[in-house]
Amino acid sequence: MSNSFVFTNARIPGYVGLQQLTIQEKVVISLEPQSQVIPSEGFLDLLGDWISLGGIDLQINGALGLAFPDLNSKNADKLEVINQFLWQQGVDGYLPTVVTTSTKNIQRSLSTLATSNSPILGAHLEGPFLNPAKRGAHPAEHLLPLTLDTVKRVLGDYASVVKVMTLAPELDETGKVIPYLRSLGITVSLGHSLATAAQAQHAFDQGATMVTHAFNAMPPLHHREPGLLGGAIAHHQVQCGLIADGQHVSPIMMDILLRASRYEQGIFLVSDALSPLGLPDGIYPWDTRHIEVTNGTARLPDGTLSGTTLPLLVGVQNLVKWGICNLEQAIALATTAPRRAIGLPTHYIGQPAHLLRWHQSKSGELQWKRLGSFEF
Structure with a gap:
């Protein structure tokens, strides 16, 4: 040029x-x-x-065979390879997502990310403060109670690295955790939760502003108890992540959610991609277990849906292909909407x-x- x-x-x-x-x-x-x-x-x-603008992925668990909870000083150089790969996939910035694992592993990963540069925007901790009944593919043995003490212990010296934390608000009996995280500048996202609409509203009043992968790992919408997702849709300051692969959420339900949420005003796309992103279908290690990837969808041996291996912008193409969004709306959901969700400029x-x-x-x-x- x-x-x-x-x-x-x-x-x-x-x-x-x-x-x-x-x-x-x-x-x-x-x-x-x-x-x-x-x-x-x-x-x-x-x-x-x-x-x-390029895409921003606020929930991506790994790529090219590297799971972000496995980050350490020996494989840190692979982050640059992943950065280049995601750049080629149209992603300008992302939040490496560290799912539920041991505190030692979390801090090791955060320590590694602390030395990384753009396009890494910070870390997304998805766990370990999740409701066991909605843990999905997260290992039960590493879930922790949601208290100030456990949050401080998990964050250790790396709170400044964390940009987003997913938690189940109903587990916080004291009501002190969300205000504490907000005081650290951490965006609080609700997910893997059995929260009622009233409990969700209380969390939003305390400063939670996001919901992790809408519909997944939470109660379904119900006409007498709208639950966490219903509470989020009705709250104009809350934005929900959405996986638009056609497996995590039915296209019909995506259409309903997007209409109710004012499109990019209330929804942003995420990939929720796992470490085999960029690799062919097959069986891959995942923490102490294995996942099988078929047509870009990853499942545990018992059939539990664990994520995708589809890049973020495939979601844009899907929404247009399925006739759910017009082109302008679909593009915004992966570019300006996630920027707005974490306070990045959209100009x-x-x-x-x-x-x-x-x-x-x-x-x-x-x-x-x-x-x-x-x-x-």
């Missing part, structure tokens, strides 16, 4: 009509409605294709010019490429 370049006739989520972006020194310096005057040189006509000015270009073919197939790769 030259020192100065203009992208014309672009559509951008959140903006009405065609837009024109000016790039200088590989940074976006202006974004304005399309001018009638087309530059004579140094421009690319995007022909109405969509442009977006374009000043951003590096490694944006994504989205193109929908006449047959309806949705493709994307980094700007700079102009051919489709």
